[in-house]
Amino acid sequence: xxxxxxxxxxxxxxDWLSRLLDLVPVRGELELRCSFGAPWRVxxxxxxxxxxxxxxxxxxxxxLDDAAGGAPRQLGPGDILLLPGGGAHRLHDGSGAAPSPxxxxxxxxxxxxxxxxxxxxxxxxxxxFVLAPMHDRLLRGYLPPRLVVPAAADPASATATQVAGxxxxxxxxxxxxxxxxRAMLNALSTALFALxxxxxxxxxxxxxxxxALAGHPRLAPALGAMFADPVHPWTLEALAALCNMSRATAAxxxxxxxxxxxxxxxxxxxxxxxxxxxxxxxxxxxxAADAAGYQSExxxxxxxxxRMGLTPAQWRRQAMGGGEDx
Numbered sequence: 001x002x003x004x005x006x007x008x009x010x011x012x013x014x015d016w017l018s019r020l021l022d023l024v025p026v027r028g029e030l031e032l033r034c035s036f037g038a039p040w041r042v043x044x045x046x047x048x049x050x051x052x053x054x055x056x057x058x059x060x061x062x063x064l065d066d067a068a069g070g071a072p073r074q075l076g077p078g079d080i081l082l083l084p085g086g087g088a089h090r091l092h093d094g095s096g097a098a099p100s101p102x103x104x105x106x107x108x109x110x111x112x113x114x115x116x117x118x119x120x121x122x123x124x125x126x127x128x129f130v131l132a133p134m135h136d137r138l139l140r141g142y143l144p145p146r147l148v149v150p151a152a153a154d155p156a157s158a159t160a161t162q163v164a165g166x167x168x169x170x171x172x173x174x175x176x177x178x179x180x181x182r183a184m185l186n187a188l189s190t191a192l193f194a195l196x197x198x199x200x201x202x203x204x205x206x207x208x209x210x211x212a213l214a215g216h217p218r219l220a221p222a223l224g225a226m227f228a229d230p231v232h233p234w235t236l237e238a239l240a241a242l243c244n245m246s247r248a249t250a251a252x253x254x255x256x257x258x259x260x261x262x263x264x265x266x267x268x269x270x271x272x273x274x275x276x277x278x279x280x281x282x283x284x285x286x287x288a289a290d291a292a293g294y295q296s297e298x299x300x301x302x303x304x305x306x307r308m309g310l311t312p313a314q315w316r317r318q319a320m321g322g323g324e325d326x
Contacts, residue, residue, distance in 0.1 A: 016214065016227040017197055023272045024135045028189025030127035033110050033174045037117025039097035042126075047086035050136060052129040054192070055081040055091065056167055060122035065090040067146070078151025078164060080196055082129075085145030093122065108177035109185050125170055129193050132319070135279070137308070138272050142210040142258070142265070149196050153203045163195050212257040218243045219253055222262065230269045231293030236262055271307045274300070278312055279319040285312045 034042070047053050057079045063072035067087060072094070075081060083089060092099075100117040131139065154160060166188060173185045201214035213223040222239040225232075239262050240250035254262045274292035277283045283291075289300035304312050 016210075016224050017194060017201075019227040020138060020210075021194060023276045024131055024139055026139075026190065026193050027130045028127060028186055028191070028193055029130060030110055030125060030170060030174065030185040030189045032113055032126040033107070034113045034122070034124045034126060036093070036102075036113075036115045036122045036124075037100065038093045038119050038122075039095045039099050040102075040115055040117050040122060041090065041092040041099040044089050044091075046088045047083070047128065049086075050131050051086055052131070052139075053083045053086065053089075054127055054129060054196075056125040056170065056192075057081075058123040058125060058167070058171055060120055060124075062091045062122060062124070063094045064146075064148070065092070073148065075148065076151065078167065080149045080151075080163070080167075080192075082147040082149070082193075082196055083145065084140055084143035084147060086140075087145055089146070091124075093117075107175060109181040110174050125167075125174060127189050129189075132279075135272070135275055135319075137275075138210075138268055141268065143197075144209060144211075147196070147200055147211075149199050149203070157202065159195065159199045159202055163192075163199055166192055166195060208257060208259050210258075213254075216253070216257060218245065219250075219257060222250070222254075226262075226266050226269055230266065230273055231291070233293070234262075234266055267303070267307060270294075271304060274304060274312070275308065275315060275319070278316045281320070288312060 044053060055075075057075050057077055059077055061077075062075045064075055064081065065072050067089070075091070081089075081091075100115040102113050102115045104111055104113050106112070149163070151160070151164070155164075170185065170188050170192070173181050173188065176184075197211065201211045203215070210223070213219045221242040225239065225242055226234060236250055237247050240247045243250055243253075245253065251261070254260070254265075258265060270292040274288045277288040277291045278285070285301070286297050289295075289297045292300060294300035294303070301312060304310075304315070308315060310318065
């Protein structure tokens with residue numbers, strides 16, 4: 001059977017990131033501002049489900065220990081660390097000395113942490129991005145466990161300028177006692193998430209996953225197509241044609257940059273669409289199946305249980321806070 005005609009050619013220019021954040025809303029919360037002199041160390045335990053910690057270096061340098069035991073990575077002013085995997089992590093000054101005692105006090109908008117250390121001060125903002133644990137599959141599954149967006153990478157780019165401007169606003173509001181400072185911080189923090197992912201997708205060393213596809217000039221059209229029209233019966237041949245590649249080359253490129261097949265990504269996008277629909281009280285399972293491109297509700301139920309680990313009904317109850325049937 002011939003492949004159905006693809007959706008409009010405009011799919012290659014689709015704003016996949018906005019579509020993703022429509023399906024999986026993220027809320028930013030800036031919580032701490034740290035000012036440390038040496039020796040200092042920050043140990044963070046694993047984040048709860050549905051939380052992604054982040055850190056923004058304002059001044060000074062820090063070493064981020066490698067989770068695999070390799071050499072630490074140095075972070076400098078303007079660098080942003082995002083932890084989509086929510087894993088435990090350690091930042092420190094590199095001296096190896098026991099950290100100086102830390103004193104906490106509440107500012108007008110955030111908690112301020114300072115120590116009694118000496119030398120040039122290390123200044124950092126710390127927060128988290130919050131998303132519903134039931135809806136984070138695409139973000140956790142297709143972003144790297146740790147993502148560092150360096151300020152030094154193409155600092156003259158438009159996005160780098162936007163990030164620097166947003167960080168400057170965060171810095172100012174974190175010590176502001178102006179009306180609405182806390183609300184401003186959280187709104188700016190939410191915007192930071194989208195800008196960080198945009199910035200990461202533009203760097204030459206974009207990590208594997210969605211960011212690598214978005215930053216690959218030949219693969220980006222396929223990513224845009226799947227987000228623009230996930231119910232379309234995309235085949236690897238049709239996606240390869242959008243990318244001006246052979247089927248075999250497209251398959252190899254997806255495996256290399258995404259770490260899985262195009263079919264896997266498409267299935268997860270469809271399930272995310274369905275999950276978002278099921279979270280709406282008045283949307284039936286059949287309507288959610290239609291939104292995900294399934295003509296058979298029974299086939300949808302099987303696919304949903306396989307991908308998400310719950311039936312659509314169980315998912316709906318958990319998403320609405322009703323718990324799971326056992």
